[in-house]
Amino acid sequence: RMGGLIHGMPHTAFFFLIGCISISALPPFNGFVSEWLTFQAALQVSSLQSGVLRSLIPTTAAALALTGALAAACFVKVYGITFLGKPRTHRAGRARMPSAGMRAGQSILAALCLVFGLLPTTTITALERIAAQLLGQGLPSASAQGWLWLTPVSPRVASYAAPLVFAALVAVWAIAWLAMHPRGKTIRTGVAAWDCGFGGLTHRMQYSATAFAMPFRRIFSGAWRTVEQIEENNPPVASMASRSLHYRLQVEDHAWPLLYLPVRKGVLWLARLASRLQTGNVRIYLGYSFFTLIFLLWVVT
Structure with a gap:
């Protein structure tokens, strides 16, 4: 029922995009740091004495990697269906920017996602006291190389410098922007988007959430009980009316x-x-x- 909200709510779309990138565990935000630390802990499984844990932790790490990939695909769908394209309803087309207080709350959360991702060593050092009280130990080697390098085990095993990664991403973006916007006079011509000869694009021609998720339903069809029904109403031959289709999808868990x-x-x-x-x-x-x-x-x- 949404779609095209980026036109009326650009700030919300920007902050929501930061949240999507963060929860998809992409650098340089906090979600990547937490998942990277989890994988670093899984790579140290050889030091455990329990054979059950040594065989179980790699399996859970692989499941975590699959979950991260599915989460990224999920939030690509969420952002695209909600903010991009054309509005699917009149209410979505009349969406306007929220109040300053609501935008301030969104900006604070987005800024925290970036700050925690850029300064993971400082964040872990601040939280280490809580871990020491609960578990009796923390991550003393995390800040051994200073605030720039995060070393959960040792510098020779693994290290991560979030500010350097952020600087590299900004440099790549700047180079790409300069390549697409050369200096000098540029001639801009506005033309209508290609509509495949249908005479104007509508919201019914764009991707829907059901269509986006169809490949994943096909891949994981054994994990769910899927019932798809397509009812086709064919008009009489002499009639010029077009046929109508009714699509019904029901997905249930086998455990239900x-x-x-x-x-x-x-x-x-x-x-x-x-x-x-x-x-x-x-x-x-x-x-x-x-x-x-x-x-x-x-x-x-």
């Missing part, structure tokens, strides 16, 4: 009918059983109170 549905049925059965006690008669409720009081007195004495 095996684990959660029996629990749901049991809770509903207990609720119906308890509802019989609610007769609406005041005398019966007074009787409940009287027998409860007698039972409590018997237990106490």
Whole structure:
């Protein structure tokens, strides 16, 4: 129901993009630092004495990598469907910039994502006291090389300099911008976007969330129970009306009918059983109170 919100809410789109990049664990934001530290801990699995943990941790690390890739794809879909393209409803087309207070809250959160990502050593040093109180030890080697280099194990094993990575990204962006905007006179010509001969682009011609997620549903079809129904209404031959399609998609987890549905049925059965006690008669409720009081007195004495 959204789409095209970047035109009416550019600041929100920018801050939301920072959140998407951060939660997708991409540098130079805080999500990348946390996931990088997790992988560095997984690479030290050879130092563990338990054989079960040595075999289990690499599997969980691979699952974490897959989750990170799926999270990036998910938020590409979220950002594209919500902020890019054309508005899908009139309300989305009339979206306007929020108040200054709401933009301030968004900017603070986006700035924290960047600060924690650029200064991970300072952040870990500040949080090390909490880890020392809870676990009895922290990461003393994390700040061994100063505020610039993050070394969770040792400098010879792994190190990460977030400010240098950020500077490299800015340099690459600046070079690309200068290459696309050469100095001198440039002639700009505005033309309409190619509409494939349909006579004007509409929101129904752009990607939808269902279409974007279809490849992932095909890949992980064994993990979910997917039911797709397509109903096609064909008009009469002599009619010039176009046919209509109704698409219905239902995705369920295999664990739902095996684990959660029996629990749901049991809770509903207990609720119906308890509802019989609610007769609406005041005398019966007074009787409940009287027998409860007698039972409590018997237990106490």
